[in-house]
Amino acid sequence: MIKKTPARKAFLICNAIFLVFLCIITLYPILFVLFASFSDPGLMMKHTGLLLKPEGFSLEAYRAVMQNPNVWRGYGNTLFVVLIGTFLSLMTTAMAAYALSRRSMATRRFFMLLIIFTMMFSGGLIPLFLVVRDIGLYNTRWSLILPVMVNATNLTIMRTSFQELPVSLEESAKIDGANDLVIFARICLPLCKATMAVMCLYYGVAYWNSWFQASIYLRRRELFPLQLILREILIMNDTSSMDGGSVGDQEMIGETIKYATIIISTLPILVLYPFLQKYFVKGVMIGAVKG
Amino acid sequence: MPVKETRTSKKSLMQRIRRELVVNRYNFLLLAPVLLYYILFHYWPMYGAQIAFRDYSPAKGILSSPWVGFQYFQQFFTSYYFGRLIVNTVKLSVFNLLWGFPAPVLLALLLNEVTHQGFKRVVQTITYLPHFISLVVICGIILDFTKLDGVVNQLIALFGGEPISFMLSPQWFRTVYISTSIWQEIGWGSIIYLSTISSIPQDLYEAAEMDGAGRILQTIHITLPGITPTITVLLILRVGRLMSLGYEKVLLLYNESTYETADIISTYVYRRGILNAEYSFSAAVGLFNSVINLFLVVAVNYISGKVSENSLW
Numbered sequence: 001m002i003k004k005t006p007a008r009k010a011f012l013i014c015n016a017i018f019l020v021f022l023c024i025i026t027l028y029p030i031l032f033v034l035f036a037s038f039s040d041p042g043l044m045m046k047h048t049g050l051l052l053k054p055e056g057f058s059l060e061a062y063r064a065v066m067q068n069p070n071v072w073r074g075y076g077n078t079l080f081v082v083l084i085g086t087f088l089s090l091m092t093t094a095m096a097a098y099a100l101s102r103r104s105m106a107t108r109r110f111f112m113l114l115i116i117f118t119m120m121f122s123g124g125l126i127p128l129f130l131v132v133r134d135i136g137l138y139n140t141r142w143s144l145i146l147p148v149m150v151n152a153t154n155l156t157i158m159r160t161s162f163q164e165l166p167v168s169l170e171e172s173a174k175i176d177g178a179n180d181l182v183i184f185a186r187i188c189l190p191l192c193k194a195t196m197a198v199m200c201l202y203y204g205v206a207y208w209n210s211w212f213q214a215s216i217y218l219r220r221r222e223l224f225p226l227q228l229i230l231r232e233i234l235i236m237n238d239t240s241s242m243d244g245g246s247v248g249d250q251e252m253i254g255e256t257i258k259y260a261t262i263i264i265s266t267l268p269i270l271v272l273y274p275f276l277q278k279y280f281v282k283g284v285m286i287g288a289v290k291g
Numbered sequence: 292m293p294v295k296e297t298r299t300s301k302k303s304l305m306q307r308i309r310r311e312l313v314v315n316r317y318n319f320l321l322l323a324p325v326l327l328y329y330i331l332f333h334y335w336p337m338y339g340a341q342i343a344f345r346d347y348s349p350a351k352g353i354l355s356s357p358w359v360g361f362q363y364f365q366q367f368f369t370s371y372y373f374g375r376l377i378v379n380t381v382k383l384s385v386f387n388l389l390w391g392f393p394a395p396v397l398l399a400l401l402l403n404e405v406t407h408q409g410f411k412r413v414v415q416t417i418t419y420l421p422h423f424i425s426l427v428v429i430c431g432i433i434l435d436f437t438k439l440d441g442v443v444n445q446l447i448a449l450f451g452g453e454p455i456s457f458m459l460s461p462q463w464f465r466t467v468y469i470s471t472s473i474w475q476e477i478g479w480g481s482i483i484y485l486s487t488i489s490s491i492p493q494d495l496y497e498a499a500e501m502d503g504a505g506r507i508l509q510t511i512h513i514t515l516p517g518i519t520p521t522i523t524v525l526l527i528l529r530v531g532r533l534m535s536l537g538y539e540k541v542l543l544l545y546n547e548s549t550y551e552t553a554d555i556i557s558t559y560v561y562r563r564g565i566l567n568a569e570y571s572f573s574a575a576v577g578l579f580n581s582v583i584n585l586f587l588v589v590a591v592n593y594i595s596g597k598v599s600e601n602s603l604w
Binding site: 155 | 311315319320328329335337340343349402405413420421423428430431449474482528543557561564570573574577580585588
């Protein structure tokens, strides 16, 4: 036990105050956006300073966002990319991680080196862009999935946890006549559900949040993922796709529309996060222990 | 079980390769998709990077495009923006590292001192959250809060100050960029340090206690050395991405008024290459960037290996 001297007590109190302050700064921007999104547009424009609750109450902003077809198409495209992308990423990464974790693979170090090298050197953005175009992925949603399908860090984490599987299991399965494919599917995967779940989350969040690939590979607006639509609205200040009525209304609503859009697009994360948080943390641990 | 060969040195390379392929045929099958991915999207672009040395035109293809050697590199080195780009990239990366790297470590150390587990968990849950919010949303919030009549300026006015046009002022760009990066990543970044700290044997602390060491000394002599390997590895990895780190955020936050401090090598490559289709020139700039990155990783790793015992390889 650490002696509770007055100095120590003072430190602990200051520490607690600081941490509470940190929590407030972390949460408040999100709370502000939440309150502002439910506020009356007119009152919002006149309001100055911090918000402790919505100014007036209005669902105008949400109505405008809900009626914007781009937002819903964006959601659909993002869901497509997230579901298919996460599945493909998970499968391919797991398969490779398994193969590279087998002691029978004498060349596994060689391949790991090839993969790790790509974390330190790349041909650059333009050569990659040209490759994606030459393959024919330009202007398709597959350009949002295939070029980023495998993450070397995730691969390493999975490989580490696959290495932990008891050798005896593998050996007895081999004696029973199982080959590596069977061992992978029937033994490794079922035993590593936790790791798979974590990787699923990591890849899923990455796909959900990505926007840059879409900005360089997509030209057709119907294919734009949610983040790209958001970029138009939030960064490029283009709310023209929203129907807000008259021009004057448009400007007033413009503010609260942005806030409502943020909430609508971040809602899945905000809602799922508390439940999934411990899985995210576990993922870091798995990688860290052997890392 | 087949008897292990004791005369492997007598086998030719071809025979060893055949053996490897046969014994591990299913493993190679499993490995194939990822291998294909890396060849296609990482190694083929490395081959394609040679357009930096050619006058590339899509119509002619890579090999038929005339070879121009270092022409585009020279064009870059002598260009008006070269100095500015290097300075901006280095300054942004170095300052981001300087302020952003220690922050999670400090948070981990502070969280480690919290005795109430419930409070600790709540703080952790809350501070991890920003990491998962998309960059577009974060930058949207930043731009909104820092505009002339935005919340930040309203608060400044309340305290009697003059409103500042943050995102249009070159001198503010780095500050906003770095402080918001810390805001977003400090919680998530502390996880790995916390988990390392928790694996330090408790009796070390008890022994130090008995020798009369206060908490501060304990932290310096036990906790910090305990997380030094982790810090080193993460630092090396971070330095390796020094020249290309965070260009997505710059792209979202910058504008022509702030190019002076905000424009970095990667964003320049984006504008000249993707928007302007100057493929060879921007490929040259990008290649220059990648080579510097590689050099940095190797150098930092080497230095770290000499100074302490920690290095990546």
